Amino acid sequence: MAEINQPIPYLEAVNLTKRYEDGLLALDHVSFSVFPGQIYAMLGANGAGKTTTINLFLNLIEPSEGEARINGTVTHRDPLVAKSQVAFVSENVMLYGGFTAVQNLEFFARLGGKRHYTRGDLRDILLRVGLPSEAHDKRVRGYSKGMRQKCGIAIAILKDTPAILLDEPTSGLDPKAGWEFTQLLGSLRQEGKAVLMSTHDIFRAKEVADVVAIMNQGRLIMERSAAQVAQLDLQQLYMDHMAGRAELSATEV
């Protein structure tokens, strides 16, 4: 009965492995789960495998072994169903420069099968992510990175999916925008979304995540709950892992 009551993870990696044609092992048997209302932060240096993990969830690449599942659907077996249940915000949100923010949102809403939004709804979402109304009808070409990130987050919100993938979403955001983003993540958690976030930002990870994981050279080498993380000097631990000083066994994961 206990197993039956166990909530189904919205995002799940099972022995997820990616070896490229040139032999590079980008991801090495990574397993984790992100449950509804949970924010899962993946920390790691460049090349650690964070973006590869997200690309596998988005089926932009196919796994060499293992599976990525979104709400129980294996992404590489049924990518369209899987992707209809996940939203994505990249490190550097790139939009159609000739379109306004509203037009971009309109397009991506329709692409995500959400045709019911009015322009007023779209403006409300843009306001919610902190994009001032005077910017809504300006071409995105002239936007700062922060403004584009906000649009990207708005696109993820309007898709209204159970799971959200964030690939270093706060990269390049100013402190105010970063704070607003943290608040937004909190509200997404309240709505029961499962959020997988890759980040370099140790402090934000500690601040918002329910689970913090550290990745290195394609392997998930540490996974801690928020309560455990609160007891740790996460920065020191992270630096130790990066420098190879920490001796953690696979069982810690």
Added chain:
Amino acid sequence: MLKTIIEKEVRELISSSRFAIAMSVCAVLIILSFVSGAQEYHAAQRQYEAAKAENLRQVSGVTDWLMVRHNRIFLPPDPVAAVVTGVSNDIGRTVEVSGRGELSAEDTRFEGEPLFAVFRFLDLEFVFGFVLSLLAILLGYDAVCGEKERGTLRLVFSNAVPRATFVFGKLLGALAGLIPVLVIPLLLGCLVLVVMRIPMAAVDWVRLAFVIATGLLFVVVVVAVAVMVSAVTHRSSHAFLALLVIWVFAVFVVPRTAVLLAGRAVDVPSVDKLAAEKAAYSRQLWQQSREQLASFTPTKTDDVGQMMKEFQQTMEKQSDERDKNMQELSGRLNESRANGQRIQAGWAFALARLSPLASFTLAATALAATDLKMKDRFEDEAYAYQTDYARFMKAKTGMVPGAGMIIMKMKHGGEEEPKPVDPRELPEMQHRKPPLAGAVTAALPNVGLLMIWGLGAFAGAFIAFLRYDLR
């Protein structure tokens, strides 16, 4: 989903400055091609009327049909040929008909106005083949790889978008943006023909519509190739370079190389060689005639009139024989040359069709009746006219001219002053355009090839995009 992508493509395309610039250039060139075509038609019509009038004027000064030595026929200008010139300016437009013997068309448009031969005319074939194809490349080269470069591809494919839908949407979106913008100046161009009073018959409009449809099909092919290349490459600069190379090969290298290779592969005797053979045979026949004439003996030597009549009959008999023999040889040589040319053209066209431009050119010129067969058709009409003319002259003079005869007219005192002949009695050349059904049939294989090119390029784009790295 497909509709969403198409709408986005159209909106993105028409809001871009490069689209506005490219389409402005297209619109100006398309309308200009119609205007210049209409002007050329009027100029050619004036020239045609003047040449016909001059021919009649020369005949009108003559008092005996036997004295009519130079009767010329002219290829009338064609309204559709004004906008799709094809070979119409390269073939002779005048044939001198003497009543017998070989005919050859002379006096090409470029002979009279060599300046136009330097850069040729700005016609629809040029606009579609050279300008629109290049601008279609300019608009389609970054359809897929540009999205990857700009980073939007990853965001798009974070949604449940099938790859086939995306690439199909790209192609249809580009066409939905491009074609209406091209159709407007094309319709304005048609209006120009009406305003400039070009006498387009219903069948001419149908021909023009077919030419335009074929041109638009060619643009579709170029867009499909551009999307395919953009789905193979990952950088827009690479895609543009690759497409530029393809364009140069398709427009310049393949058609010209095809003609060159066919010319080398199939040996066709030159016109000069044929002319030399004919001249040698003609000399031989004349020599025989002279020998026979030397032994001419009239039945009566006291009746000059009877003597002249017998002499003329002998001369005409010899002319007929020479003509028959020359026709046999010419027919044989010409047929051999025509067969060689047909095989050569067959090879050249088959090889040239590796380029969609060649298929478009062949289809457009066939529809406009300005293809290679235009020359044959005019010559056939000239020979048909020569038969009518010979019959007319025989009725008027009792003999067929053109045998190099010396006509002696004896005038007796007391006879009335002869009246000048009425040149309006001369038979008219019957110029008929090839039937539309025949033109469409001739164009169909090339239109079919263009369709295959389009479908092939789209299939290529689809297959390439199935393996495209979306990251």
